[in-house]
Amino acid sequence: MAQPFDAELEELVSKFSRDLADQIRALLLRRLGIERAPATRAPNPRTVQVRSAPASTPSAPTSSRTKRAPNRAPATVRAPVSERRNAARPTHEERAAAIERIARIVGNGSGLSVGEIERQSGFTRSAVGSALKALKDQGRIFMGGTKRFARYATTQAAADQASLEARRGAAA
Template structure:
């Protein structure tokens, strides 16, 4: 009698660990801003039946501020959840692309780098941190006046100009 129970328990633990690993991988990829479509769709999960449907009150709709940009379109959750992990070559290529963008600019903000590269803000931030740690780029200023350049003097100068432009 113990054999069928052990086999079923082992199967459940294995399934749970695979699902947990997939969820952790998806979370890391979202955090890095690197998302790719899955190679194949996983089998749909079965959900346990409920005795009675639970109704939750719907929150009141809020109006979007008129000067706020529209939300970006993201892949469906099912595709993001099972995205493949980027290879080290893909990450290195993204870092090099951002390094070239900064080298061709004269003190760029994170938003400008994001628009020129096409990467998400978190992917750009991750690449900027790597490049700063390697000593290949420098940051001048803080918060919304932070600018990135290949020299510390250029980054500081761009930050000062951004501050002056905001004050005018």
């Protein structure tokens, strides 16, 4: 009695694996653009059919349930990385304006941290860091201290003093 069951189970597994392999192949080919999806009406991609037993088995009742597939955002076509990078880059004039704005902020303050400059300017941390590096290279601002105690000012003495005060404030 076990042999008809084993044969039927083997046939079911074999059919399932062939169908699965065919579906994966078709999906990959469509993804690569080699083969288009069939012209027939495709089932709703948000539902997945689950069969508990084959239709040919008289002893087991056939039942069909549907599960909701997880919601996924529709596929979008993105521009190549080089175009996205170039689109996000500021122009020379915008960069120069940002550097001047940060120079004014540092000049008006008495030893500011990167976070303080970031909040006052409204620029991102990377933009502020880039502008501070350019200003330091030009000799227009000075940095005192390191890491979290780094402070920026128009003179080296003011930057060192602000860093020292920040270090003392952290120790207290």
